[in-house]
Amino acid sequence: xxxxxxxxxxxVKKYLRSRVQIVASLGGPLMYLGxxxxxxxxxxxxxxxxxxxxxxxxxxxxxxxxFTAMFSGIAMLWDRQFGFLKETLVAPxxxxxxxxxRTLGGATVAVLQGTLIFVVTLIAGFRPxxxxxxxxxxxxxxxxxxxxxxxxxxxxxxxxEMQGFQMVMNFLVMxxxxxxxxxxxxxxxxxVLAALTRVDPLTYGVDGMRGLLTGRAHFGVAFDVxxxxxxxxxxxxxxxxxxxxxxx
Amino acid sequence: MGDRPIIRVQHxxxxxxxxxxxxxxxxxxxxxxxxxxxGPNGAGKTTTIKMLTTLLHPTSGSLELDGLDVTTHRTDVxxxxxxxxxxxxxxxxxxxxxxxxxxxxxxxxxRRARRERCEILLRMFELWERRDDLVKTFSGGMKRRxxxxxxxxxxxxxxxxxxxxxGLDPQSRNQMWTHVRSLRGSEGVTVFLxxxxxxxxxxxxxxxxxxxxxxxxxxxxxxELKQQTGTDSLEAAFLALTGTTIRDESATAADQMRQVAxxxxx
Numbered sequence: 001x002x003x004x005x006x007x008x009x010x011x012v013k014k015y016l017r018s019r020v021q022i023v024a025s026l027g028g029p030l031m032y033l034g035x036x037x038x039x040x041x042x043x044x045x046x047x048x049x050x051x052x053x054x055x056x057x058x059x060x061x062x063x064x065x066x067f068t069a070m071f072s073g074i075a076m077l078w079d080r081q082f083g084f085l086k087e088t089l090v091a092p093x094x095x096x097x098x099x100x101x102r103t104l105g106g107a108t109v110a111v112l113q114g115t116l117i118f119v120v121t122l123i124a125g126f127r128p129x130x131x132x133x134x135x136x137x138x139x140x141x142x143x144x145x146x147x148x149x150x151x152x153x154x155x156x157x158x159x160x161e162m163q164g165f166q167m168v169m170n171f172l173v174m175x176x177x178x179x180x181x182x183x184x185x186x187x188x189x190x191x192v193l194a195a196l197t198r199v200d201p202l203t204y205g206v207d208g209m210r211g212l213l214t215g216r217a218h219f220g221v222a223f224d225v226x227x228x229x230x231x232x233x234x235x236x237x238x239x240x241x242x243x244x245x246x247x248x
Numbered sequence: 249m250g251d252r253p254i255i256r257v258q259h260x261x262x263x264x265x266x267x268x269x270x271x272x273x274x275x276x277x278x279x280x281x282x283x284x285x286x287g288p289n290g291a292g293k294t295t296t297i298k299m300l301t302t303l304l305h306p307t308s309g310s311l312e313l314d315g316l317d318v319t320t321h322r323t324d325v326x327x328x329x330x331x332x333x334x335x336x337x338x339x340x341x342x343x344x345x346x347x348x349x350x351x352x353x354x355x356x357x358x359r360r361a362r363r364e365r366c367e368i369l370l371r372m373f374e375l376w377e378r379r380d381d382l383v384k385t386f387s388g389g390m391k392r393r394x395x396x397x398x399x400x401x402x403x404x405x406x407x408x409x410x411x412x413x414x415g416l417d418p419q420s421r422n423q424m425w426t427h428v429r430s431l432r433g434s435e436g437v438t439v440f441l442x443x444x445x446x447x448x449x450x451x452x453x454x455x456x457x458x459x460x461x462x463x464x465x466x467x468x469x470x471x472e473l474k475q476q477t478g479t480d481s482l483e484a485a486f487l488a489l490t491g492t493t494i495r496d497e498s499a500t501a502a503d504q505m506r507q508v509a510x511x512x513x514x
Contacts, residue, residue: 002353002356003353003354006349006350006353006354007350010339010342010346010350013342013346014339014341014342017341018341081335082335082336083335083336083337083338083339083340084337084338084339085337086303086333086335086337087337087338087351087354087398088354089303090301090302090303090326090331091326091351091354091355092323092324092326092327092354092355092356093354093356247303247304
């Protein structure tokens, strides 16, 4: 238990110390929020869908959580090439404890980053329909964080080269973002796209948040939570399995 | 020093595909001695250390540390050794103290003992004043010292040092060896080290195993090796034993990259 805690603390401390990185990582979501949010706003409004900012704010929060969680897991490649990973691998503790500590640490950092973006969307003019559902929205943020931190751990344990990092960002993180319901509604999509959105775990995360914060869920919050929990269990198991297979 | 060996390696083989990295290697290390693995790059030194430190499984053969089978009693074996890898394994974004403290938790050292040991070791390795500085601000020599201090935190019986002076300047190297030699007195720890610098093996090691192409070609004290080959320096002895000299040019591209990376990180 101490082991899980100390490795969790390591991730959180490192995050809080990297002020420049915190500010820099706001850039992406801010751009989407600013450019898309205000740029596509009039079109969205004309289509009779209401405020686009209101619609996409949960999507941008989901994006921040996705990016941060994936990034922290992939940072393991860095740890592997330049150091600290080996120190934990030769320690007389179960690999599972190490994996859980790292993953929870990464997930916590993602939640912190998501919170930051949440505040930014509020400043930009996003208004949740009720204050009461906000704590529940954080449950969804936490679920998204765990799902993708675990996925990243599984990937980080499997690929060895730093170049793999770029691959993952281009062929996994960006599609996960674009195929989720973050920037467009799930209704009336072409069949192929509709099918792809439904295999993307982030879709359920964003949908659930949107349901809680704006009262507009496609699948229903309970269903979204159920899917995320199931995928989370699956990914954590996959992460633990891949992590146990690491050879130095 | 007549007791049972602290490390016993018998006929270990490790092959990666068709490459025999370690080919039927056997040796004993006695408690409390400084034992050096001397050989050129790619001789199988690091592979042997990785097997002894539970990171790699041998293809065949047996490894024992403090009477325990390394492949079947991993956790118990891990409690008994400390290791400094060839590549640094510190977290540069944490302070020296935090790096030490995490290690203590990973090795189940109780909080009070952890504090005491951290202080003793950081003082011993002259890092106490810098304990609250981020490790990325440390010089190469300081990082190495911190790694050794960390490896000793849980009072291991054996300390593995894989090329501990690679990439260090002559002064830091000197200082490093002074520290390592004093460990026997202060910590009573057995030191197993690898190096491709003959002068270093000559100076610090009680016994030396010369390894080349995955095989041990000779074992003994520096004096014994010289006597055995009828030569007057360890370098000449090595030449007589292997027919080659150890040269840095034989370093692989990866080794060279490593050194470059290390210089840049200072």
